[in-house]
Every structure is written in structure tokens, then in C-alpha cells.
Amino acid sequence: MSRRNLRADAEKFEFQAEVSRLMDIIINSLYSNKDIFLRELISNASDALDKIRFLALTDKEVLGEGDNAKLEIQIKLDKEKKILSIRDRGIGMTKEDLIKNLGTIAKSGTSAFVEKMQSSGDLNLIGQFGVGFYSVYLVADYVEVISKHNDDKQYVWESKADGAFAISEDTWNEPLGRGTEIRLHLRDEAQEYLDEFKLKDLVKKYSEFINFPIYLWASKEVDVEVPADDDESSDDEEEKSDSSSSEEEEVDADKDEEEKKPKTKTIKETTYEWELLNDMKAIWLRNPKEVTDEEYTKFYHSLAKDFGEEKPMAWSHFTAEGDVEFKAVLFVPPKAPHDLYESYYNSNKSNLKLYVRRVFISDEFDELLPKYLSFLKGLVDSDTLPLNVSREMLQQHSSLKTIKKKLIRKALDMIRKLAEEDPDEATEKKDVEESKENDEKKGQYTKFWNEFGKSIKLGIIEDATNRNRLAKLLRFETSKSDGKLTSLDQYISRMKSGQKDIFYITGSSKEQLEKSPFLERLTKKNFEVIFFTDPVDEYLMQYLMDYEDKKFQNVSKEGLKLGKEPKDKELKESFKELTKWWKGVLAVENVDDVKISNRLADTPCVVVTSKYGWSANMERIMQSQTLSDASKQAYMKGKRVLEINPRHPIIKELRERVVKDAEVILFPLCITLFVLIALCYHDLPYGVVA
Known part of the structure; x- marks a missing residue:
């Protein structure tokens, strides 16, 4: 219920029908975001201040003198009467303005706004249609608007949101000089807005960067020296009289001095002062x-x-x-x-x-x-x-x-x-002038990458439009980076003459990858290989297919090209019987082919996956997921290809034996090979047969 009735001698008006509908929606519906009323009132106050400031550009006299010239917003609480007041020294409103602005809505889109609120109850819409003021009825059941325009007397607009409002000439309130003060008589369920800390938080959240200063009449506890009570003074004297006689002579002189001074004590006292809430500038x-x-x-x-x-x-x-x-x-x-x-x-x-x-x-x-x-x-x-x-x-x-x-x-x-700007990121070696600024920037991008590098990778996956820009921001370690992060541009600048592809390998750690047999020939031929050790890298490389006209090549998959060697065709021909026989033996073990490898130097054989399927590392990642469904993932698994090293003594010996008599070695060899293949693909790093 309202805390008071409209003044009997005030001039009565009826709200426009749409305003009544609007306030009925606000008052009788439940909304979670009642806080916005303060945002709306401060925004309106800021607009009023902007208007008077604009007029003052051509006529300085409109501002007046003294406090009237201060363009500011003031918020004040009366906890006893449960009133929240917001005052501005803006342009103010005439009697006609009060009727027009607060009693009607002269906006073509008002009906659409009311319908939108009825259907969705979205209070964030308040203000868009010029109806922000009515949000006061979210928290108040009676509202007074006191306003003074330079061209009119001071008036009071008041309403209980019951379909009517009243306007009176204000002869009892303090003269405003110019501007508007809105007094909200808060509902019982809105008493939280009498809390200073609550209001401070709302102003910080919604109105921190308003152009004009916002002040709150805030309480503050201070230490105050006051005269001590007579009883306390006498108690002090009794304590002093109990001191030993040996000390009396020394104290007498000081005592005389102290007796001349008035006795005081320190107490806590609550004072009030205007506290600036939006000191942070935009x-x-x-x-x-x-x-x-x-x-x-x-x-x-x-x-x-x-x-x-x-x-x-x-x-x-x-x-x-x-x-x-x-x-x-x-x-x-x-x-x-x-x-x-x-x-x-x-x-x-x-x-x-x-x-x-x-x-x-x-x-x-x-x-x-x-x-x-x-x-x-x-x-x-x-x-x-x-x-x-x-x-x-x-x-x-x-x-x-x-x-x-x-x-x-x-x-x-x-x-x-x-x-x-990071000196460590220079593409070419150059002398960097040592300075405090360079020292501060040194290692900054490495720090960024360690904190947010995964976000850049996710961006490459999600944002096709900016994929190339994001790729320039990628950082990684390589077989030649000496433990430092490098970029794709730096990698390309170090590529060998005639190298067409960017070589990379994925795995769980750099230490593991450095020992991988997949790098044996690449290392001997002085090719640089990127190490991707984050699980998200497997997804990343499904989207990052090329960079600066260079294709990416996973060195753990089939189809690796290191350039043609003179004896390639002769090698394939000389091992044709062995690869044919071996393929037949492993046909039932989900190994699709046996080929001569161009990536091995010291290891006898490895199992690689097909170019367009999952790598062995990706399979392990997927299998480790809690809700992994092997049956649904089967179509993504790459085909297995056994690659043999034609230069290894074991492989050469096998070739000789197969040529002599394949049937004699078939049974024991098959058992051994089945075990090795199982180990190489599922347990050993990257399908390595050690």
C-alpha cells in the first residue's frame, strides 16, 4: 500500500491508456531484474544534464550561479521514511513537460513495446521506447517528481500508479534552483535499495562511465575526541593515587601539566558526506x-x-x-x-x-x-x-x-x-637494441601462447574466414627449434631448397616424438619437423590443410615424399616377393598393405595409417574418452600399412628366406609377426617395431 494519498488540492489527471497498461504489467508481474530502475533514472538525469549543457554553449546564463552551475547527479537515502531520492541539476521540466513526459507516451512504437513485454517480460527493453521512467514502479508504490525549469515555477508530479497522477505548484519543498528530484517511496519488498553498498554496486555496474559525476550521501564512521565523563576522570585519579611512593616525586610535575589539559576520550561517530561513485573516466x-x-x-x-x-x-x-x-x-x-x-x-x-x-x-x-x-x-x-x-x-x-x-x-x-614486438619473435637474426622497453616485451608472446595458445587453435578450427590470420599466430616446437617456440613463417624461412611440404608429427610429448623412427630419414636429410603435443592439435590439423601454398604432411602417415632417389624403383622390385608374401600373411590382421619405406634408417619396420584416416595418436585419444563408442568410430580409423626398411639386416634376411622357401618359415614367422604387429600398433609409440 502507498504510504500517503495524493494531495487534495492538486490538479488531477488520468494516465494515457497505454501508460496504464504498461504500469499494470510492471507492477503486477514478477521480474528478476528490478535493478534496472536506477540505470534508467540515472540515464534520464544524464540526458537532462546534456540538454542544459548544450544550451549553455550559446547562453551561459541558463546555468545560473553557485550550486546551480554544478552539472551533477545526487542520490540520497532516508531509511526512516524508506525514501530513495535521485536529483539532477539538468534542464528540468515545466508543468506542461510533466504532463506530456510522465503522463503520456508520444511514441509510435509503444504498442509494440507493450505487446513485447506482455509476451516475454523482458525488462531490458525499458528505455528503448522512451518509457524508462516507469521502471520506478518495479520498486516503489508511490512516486514524487519535483522539477524546476528556468521558464516555469517549481512543480510536483505524484502518482500511486493507480491510473491517475496529480500536479501541484511546489511551495513546501526546498527550492531546487533548476533540475529534477525523483523520490521513490519504496515497497516493503524493495527495502534492499536502502542499502548504500547495494546502490554503489548498481552505479558501478550500470552507470560507471556516465559523463557527469554521480554522488551518494554516504555514511562514514570517524574517530572523534570528546570530553571524558567525570566518573572516568575520578577513576583515573584513583589509579594514579595507588602508585608507589618512589614514583610520586617524578610524576608530580607531569601530573600538574596533565591536570591543566581537558580530559578527552575517542569514540566512533557516524557522519555523512557526498561520495563520488563514478571516478573512473571513460x-x-x-x-x-x-x-x-x-x-x-x-x-x-x-x-x-x-x-x-x-x-x-x-x-x-x-x-x-x-x-x-x-x-x-x-x-x-x-x-x-x-x-x-x-x-x-x-x-x-x-x-x-x-x-x-x-x-x-x-x-x-x-x-x-x-x-x-x-x-x-x-x-x-x-x-x-x-x-x-x-x-x-x-x-x-x-x-x-x-x-x-x-x-x-x-x-x-x-x-x-x-x-x-617481442624481440624473441624476430624472423631473421638482427641486433636488437637493449632497452627497458625491449626487456619488458621480451618473452611476452611466449607467455601469451602458454596462457591462451589453445584458443588460437580453436579459432583455426571454428573460424574459416580468419584461418590464415590465426595460423600466423601459431607457435610450436620443432626438431630444430632448440626448445624455443617457432612460427610457421619462421619454419618456412628455414625450409630446404625444393621442399614442398610442411612436415609435422603428433604425439603426447616432445621427448617421445624426438625418439620416433618416423623422423629417422627426415633427420638425416636435415628436414625440420613440427612437434604437435596437445590433444587439440589432432583436430587442428584436420582443418589446417595448407599455409602459404605449402601443404601439411603428417610424417606418421602413408604417402610421405622426401624426393625421388635413384634406386627407389630397383628396391621395390627387389623386395616385391617379400612385400607380396607379407601382405598375404597379414591380410587377416587388418593390415591393408606392405610397402617399402622411405622414412626409416635404423628401425626394421613401422605401421603407418592411411593419409585420410585417424592417426594412431588420434585413435588413442578417442579411445581414452569416457563415453567412447568403438563401433561408431570404426569408419574414421585409418587403414594400416606396414612399411619395411629395405636397408635393415633383418628385412634383408627375411627377403632371402622368402625367396628360398616361403612355406618353411611361414608358421613360426607368422606367429612372431602377428605379435610384433599387435605390439607395434597398440602399445609401442607410433607403431614402432623395436
Whole structure:
């Protein structure tokens, strides 16, 4: 119930029918996001301040003098009367403005708005149709609006949202000078908004970057010296009289001094003062050349609620112009959150805040950046998006795709620049001037890669449009990188003359891969091989087929080409009987072919997989998954091919024996080979027959 009735002597009006419908929806329906009422009122106050500031550009007298010239917003609480007040020194409203602005909705889209609210109950839409003020009835059952315009007297608008409102000339409240004060008589279930900390959080969340200062009349406990009670003074004197006689002479002089001073004590006292709530400036509105690194770091800590000492690794501050205009600041955090890749495909978490004309709208618009860039923190402020759009409407908004495209481009440029500025990332060896700046940048991209490298790989998998840009950001170790990370461009710069393919191998660790027989001939021929040791690399290489006109070649699969050798045809012919016989023996063991290997030097034989199926490493990854279904995965398994080393003594001996009498060695040899093949494919690293 209301805490008071409308004034009897006030002039009564009826709300426009649509306003009554709107308030009925707000008051009688349950909504989870009541907090937005404060955002709406502060936004309206900011608009009023903007209007008077604009008029003051041509007529400075409209601002007045003293406090009236202060363009600010003030929030005050009366816990006893349960009233929350928001005051601005903006343009104010005349009596006619109060009737027009608060009693009717002169907007063509109002009916559509009311229907939308009735069907979906999405309060985030409030404000888009100029009806933000009515959100006050989410938390209040009686509202007073006191307003003073330079061209009119001070008036009070009041309503209980019961279909009527009243307007009176204000002769009892404190003169405002100019501007508007809104008093909300809070509902019993909305008493949480009498909590100073709650209001501070709401202003920080929604209105931190409003152009005008926002103050809260906040309580504060201070230590105050007050006269001590007589009883306490006498107690002190008794304690002093009990001291030993030997000390009396020394104390007498000091005692006389102390008696001359008034006796005091320290107590806690509650005082009130105006506390500024939005001291963080909207640096994205400034020229990037004028913002210092310290200001960017401070802004990042405030935005990300990360108050550690570490700086963000990189940032990008830019303005996009054209069909869609917006300003944005993006940051690369110094560390990845521990849960970055947990529930990756089921999470809609985003670290990007959306503002419209410096008013916070939401941080749940995961459509602004793809998932693989969700680790970035920052904000987007657009003047062209409609204010207070809902998440569902934003998905349909024509500007969204343009904003997203530009954000991705700028984000990848920022990461690329981070790599280029790292002295360790130089493609060619050059003398780098030692300086403090270089020292700070040294190893920065390696740090980035260790924290967020998996995100770049996921981007290559998910984002076909930017796949080549993302591939430039890939880092890995190779057989020639001496434990350091290298890039595809660096790999290509070191390729041998005539080398057409980029060689790589996948596995569980670098140490394991370095011992792999698949590298034997490659190493002897001085080819460089990339080591991919992350499980996601197997998926990555299914999408990254080529780079800069170079094809990728998995050296653990069939079809490896190292260039033709003069004796290749002769070798195949001389081992034809052995490969034919061996293929027949292994036909029942799921081995499809036996071939002469061009990749082995010291190992007798290996089992490789077909070019377009899973590698042995991928099969192990899939089999290790808890809910793995072998029957459904069978079609992805690559065909097995046994490759034999024609230079190995064992293989040469087998060839001689098969030529002499295949039947004599068939039974014992088959048993041995079956065991070896089983071991080589399922247990030993990469199908190696040791």
C-alpha cells in the first residue's frame, strides 16, 4: 500500500491508456531484474544534464550561479521514511513537460513495446521506447517528481500508479534552483535499495562511465575526541593515587601539566558526506595518443575487477566508423582463468561489456566475439545501437555482424602486434637494441601462447574466414627449434631448397616424438619437423590443410615424399616377393598393405595409417574418452600399412628366406609377426617395431 494519498488540492489527471497498461504489467508481474530502475533514472538525469549543457554553449546564463552551475547527479537515502531520492541539476521540466513526459507516451512504437513485454517480460527493453521512467514502479508504490525549469515555477508530479497522477505548484519543498528530484517511496519488498553498498554496486555496474559525476550521501564512521565523563576522570585519579611512593616525586610535575589539559576520550561517530561513485573516466572517448600506459592499466583493473599488480599483456583502443560507429577497448589479460576451457561449447560466458552512449547494457552478449576470443576483456560503446536492447533483439540487429567482424579483426591485429614486438619473435637474426622497453616485451608472446595458445587453435578450427590470420599466430616446437617456440613463417624461412611440404608429427610429448623412427630419414636429410603435443592439435590439423601454398604432411602417415632417389624403383622390385608374401600373411590382421619405406634408417619396420584416416595418436585419444563408442568410430580409423626398411639386416634376411622357401618359415614367422604387429600398433609409440 502507498504510504500517503495524493494531495487534495492538486490538479488531477488520468494516465494515457497505454501508460496504464504498461504500469499494470510492471507492477503486477514478477521480474528478476528490478535493478534496472536506477540505470534508467540515472540515464534520464544524464540526458537532462546534456540538454542544459548544450544550451549553455550559446547562453551561459541558463546555468545560473553557485550550486546551480554544478552539472551533477545526487542520490540520497532516508531509511526512516524508506525514501530513495535521485536529483539532477539538468534542464528540468515545466508543468506542461510533466504532463506530456510522465503522463503520456508520444511514441509510435509503444504498442509494440507493450505487446513485447506482455509476451516475454523482458525488462531490458525499458528505455528503448522512451518509457524508462516507469521502471520506478518495479520498486516503489508511490512516486514524487519535483522539477524546476528556468521558464516555469517549481512543480510536483505524484502518482500511486493507480491510473491517475496529480500536479501541484511546489511551495513546501526546498527550492531546487533548476533540475529534477525523483523520490521513490519504496515497497516493503524493495527495502534492499536502502542499502548504500547495494546502490554503489548498481552505479558501478550500470552507470560507471556516465559523463557527469554521480554522488551518494554516504555514511562514514570517524574517530572523534570528546570530553571524558567525570566518573572516568575520578577513576583515573584513583589509579594514579595507588602508585608507589618512589614514583610520586617524578610524576608530580607531569601530573600538574596533565591536570591543566581537558580530559578527552575517542569514540566512533557516524557522519555523512557526498561520495563520488563514478571516478573512473571513460578513456575510450579520448584520443588513444593522449592515454598513458598507467591509465590503461588502471582502467583494465577496474573493468576486469582484477586488482593485482600485473599489467594486461596488450590492449587495442580504436574507433570504428562507417555504417556502424562505435568505440572499443580490448585487453589481453595477464593470465588465463582456471576454467577457461571447461564447458567450452556449452558456456555463453563473455568478458565484453556493451554500452550504448556510455550506459551499460549487458555483459552477456557472447555474439560480439566468437568463443575462441572469449578470454579477451573490454567494452564496446555504440551510438548507433538502440538504447537498452534485449539480448534477443541484439541477435537480430543488423549492426551486430559488422561490429563483430571489426572486433575480430582488431583483436587479431592486437595479438599479431604483441608477437611482432617481442624481440624473441624476430624472423631473421638482427641486433636488437637493449632497452627497458625491449626487456619488458621480451618473452611476452611466449607467455601469451602458454596462457591462451589453445584458443588460437580453436579459432583455426571454428573460424574459416580468419584461418590464415590465426595460423600466423601459431607457435610450436620443432626438431630444430632448440626448445624455443617457432612460427610457421619462421619454419618456412628455414625450409630446404625444393621442399614442398610442411612436415609435422603428433604425439603426447616432445621427448617421445624426438625418439620416433618416423623422423629417422627426415633427420638425416636435415628436414625440420613440427612437434604437435596437445590433444587439440589432432583436430587442428584436420582443418589446417595448407599455409602459404605449402601443404601439411603428417610424417606418421602413408604417402610421405622426401624426393625421388635413384634406386627407389630397383628396391621395390627387389623386395616385391617379400612385400607380396607379407601382405598375404597379414591380410587377416587388418593390415591393408606392405610397402617399402622411405622414412626409416635404423628401425626394421613401422605401421603407418592411411593419409585420410585417424592417426594412431588420434585413435588413442578417442579411445581414452569416457563415453567412447568403438563401433561408431570404426569408419574414421585409418587403414594400416606396414612399411619395411629395405636397408635393415633383418628385412634383408627375411627377403632371402622368402625367396628360398616361403612355406618353411611361414608358421613360426607368422606367429612372431602377428605379435610384433599387435605390439607395434597398440602399445609401442607410433607403431614402432623395436
